Amino acid sequence: MSRLSLVQWINTNAVAFGSVLQIGDSNQVILRSKAIALQRQYEFFDTRELPMTFPVFTKPIPKPNFDDEPMVFHKLNECPTISVRSIRTLGISSSSAVHIGSTKLVQTEVRIKHIRQLAEKGEKDASHRRAD
């Protein structure tokens, strides 16, 4: 028997980019997201510019094995509840989860490529290069 989760008050401003705010029990939560975070000195954006071909998006991420050793798990719930009076979060983002209730499996993965582009000294405005 799993425990009961009691949360009296929750306030969240934003849930974005493959994230979840789950109220209630679940069986599986599996979240995946990929992002190119491009910071530029001047405003210029083109969706055709950067395909998702960077190695960070394809390289396998090694995961720890938990099945290597057989485990006998005993759980004794002396108190059947977990109680929280209030939760306040500003943002839940990029394959993240806030989960109130019990679950069996949570599996998340995020891959981020971060690029910064600055103009050379003397180059002031790139607006003439802006895409249509």
Place this chain on the structure above:
Amino acid sequence: MNFTVINHDVHVGHIHIIGVTSSSLVLVGDSETIQLASAFDTPPESLIIGPFAPIVVTDEGSKK
């Protein structure tokens, strides 16, 4: 391996979180398995200081 857990009372007042990001989890409850993975790539080459032109990437993932 034998693993025994005894759950006593859990009473929490207020939880204040600014952000839950990049494969993170806030769980009020029980779980059997949790696997969270995050890959963040920002090598020195990803700081580009030069003529302000669109970035062209070849199929192999290298910038030109």
